[in-house]
Amino acid sequence: MHELSLTRDILRVALQHANGQTIRSIRLHVGTLTNVEISALRFCFDACAAGTLAQGATLHIDTLPARAQCLGCDQILSLPSFSALCPCEKKARLRILSGDELLIKEMETEPCA
Numbered sequence: 001m002h003e004l005s006l007t008r009d010i011l012r013v014a015l016q017h018a019n020g021q022t023i024r025s026i027r028l029h030v031g032t033l034t035n036v037e038i039s040a041l042r043f044c045f046d047a048c049a050a051g052t053l054a055q056g057a058t059l060h061i062d063t064l065p066a067r068a069q070c071l072g073c074d075q076i077l078s079l080p081s082f083s084a085l086c087p088c089e090k091k092a093r094l095r096i097l098s099g100d101e102l103l104i105k106e107m108e109t110e111p112c113a
């Protein structure tokens with residue numbers, strides 16, 4: 001389970017950018033190739049955010065589909081996982097275009113009361 005360390009990283013970056021303000025909400029972009037368990041991520045977030053300026057913040061999570069380009073035939077594929085192969089059977093390497101991202105897309109803050 002790598003959600004805990006991911007959550008700590010996300011929270012650390014969010015708190016840095018919050019500049020001492022209270023974090024109301026965070027929108028994350030999570031690619032399907034990251035294999036992040038969304039429910040686990042939410043659970044870890046609530047646990048890690050407790051006692052910080054992000055406590056009670058709403059976590060919006062957008063999952064992004066994975067896409068890759070076959071280096072053998074240049075075809076663009078939708079990927080269910082890293083193990084997928086292009087149907088052209090050249091067994092060429094796939095270049096990941098999207099789906100491996102995990103980033104903070106937006107954040108809403110407000111001054112502390």
Ligand SMILES: [Zn+2]
Nearest residue numbers: 070073086088
């Ligand atoms: Zn191909």
